[in-house]
Amino acid sequence: MIEMQDVWKSYANGVMAVNGITVKIEKGEFVYVVGQSGSGKSTFIKLMYREEVPNRGKIIIDGTDITTMKNKDVPFLRRKLGVVFQDFKLLPKLTVYENIAFALEVIEETPRQIRKKVMEVLDLVKLKHKARFLPSELSGGEQQRVSIARSIVNNPSVVVADEPTGNLDPENAWGIMEVFERINDNGTTVVMATHNKDIVDRMKKRVIAIESGMIARDDKRGDFGYEG
Numbered sequence: 451m452i453e454m455q456d457v458w459k460s461y462a463n464g465v466m467a468v469n470g471i472t473v474k475i476e477k478g479e480f481v482y483v484v485g486q487s488g489s490g491k492s493t494f495i496k497l498m499y500r501e502e503v504p505n506r507g508k509i510i511i512d513g514t515d516i517t518t519m520k521n522k523d524v525p526f527l528r529r530k531l532g533v534v535f536q537d538f539k540l541l542p543k544l545t546v547y548e549n550i551a552f553a554l555e556v557i558e559e560t561p562r563q564i565r566k567k568v569m570e571v572l573d574l575v576k577l578k579h580k581a582r583f584l585p586s587e588l589s590g591g592e593q594q595r596v597s598i599a600r601s602i603v604n605n606p607s608v609v610v611a612d613e614p615t616g617n618l619d620p621e622n623a624w625g626i627m628e629v630f631e632r633i634n635d636n637g638t639t640v641v642m643a644t645h646n647k648d649i650v651d652r653m654k655k656r657v658i659a660i661e662s663g664m665i666a667r668d669d670k671r672g673d674f675g676y677e678g
């Protein structure tokens with residue numbers, strides 16, 4: 451499903467962010483990625499959605515080697531893999547509905563298909579009643595739920611999230627985790643980088659800990675393992 455084979459990534463300034471990572475994540479898994487600030491979590495996640503390209507190694511998503519993928523084919527990857535960010539990245543002048551529909555229109559859906567799919571994902575994140583609102587009219591937790599809805603509207607097999615609860619208070623953070631659990635229960639693989647010790651320790655999912663760009667720990671029902 452997701453496979454990294456001896457992946458290395460250094461940045462232009464010479465920083466080695468990922469140092470020879472080999473890992474396999476099976477379909478339907480829920481995986482937390484933890485580690486100190488600067489350990490390489492974001493880079494690890496960015497490599498999965500091809501925001502960054504490795505210097506060496508293979509990254510295979512759903513049978514496709516994304517390291518050799520042409521730039522023009524990257525939009526196809528977005529249909530296999532949804533992305534959720536810490537800062538939501540919603541378009542401020544578009545309504546909730548339009549923000550989600552925008553992701554679909556890119557791949558030429560009919561208006562009827564768009565409406566059906568957008569309302570389905572809004573139902574899943576319990577925000578159907580706010581379809582006409584602008585992002586600025588929503589709470590942080592609601593905005594993150596919209597961005598999750600957007601990430602799954604193309605029905606990807608994988609969702610990756612980089613610190614999705616980082617801007618939220620604990621109550622909203624738990625609300626977001628419930629949404630990810632529901633998505634995972636529907637069979638979608640979830641990979642999430644997080645600093646949220648409470649959540650990781652309570653959920654008892656697979657935990658991959660990164661230290662100095664390497665996998666220091668990979669536990670099936672793991673915990674956070676250090677003081678945040």
Ligand SMILES: Nc1ncnc2c1ncn2[C@@H]1O[C@H](COP(=O)(O)OP(=O)(O)OP(=O)(O)O)[C@@H](O)[C@H]1O
Binds near residue numbers: 462485488492
């Ligand atoms: N665009 C970049 N250019 C140069 N160096 C970078 C870049 N992005 C990250 N780095 C460096 O790579 C290393 C790993 O960074 P990364 O953002 O992956 O860590 P992280 O574990 O996600 O940190 P945090 O928890 O603070 O978000 C750090 O030393 C960082 O300074």
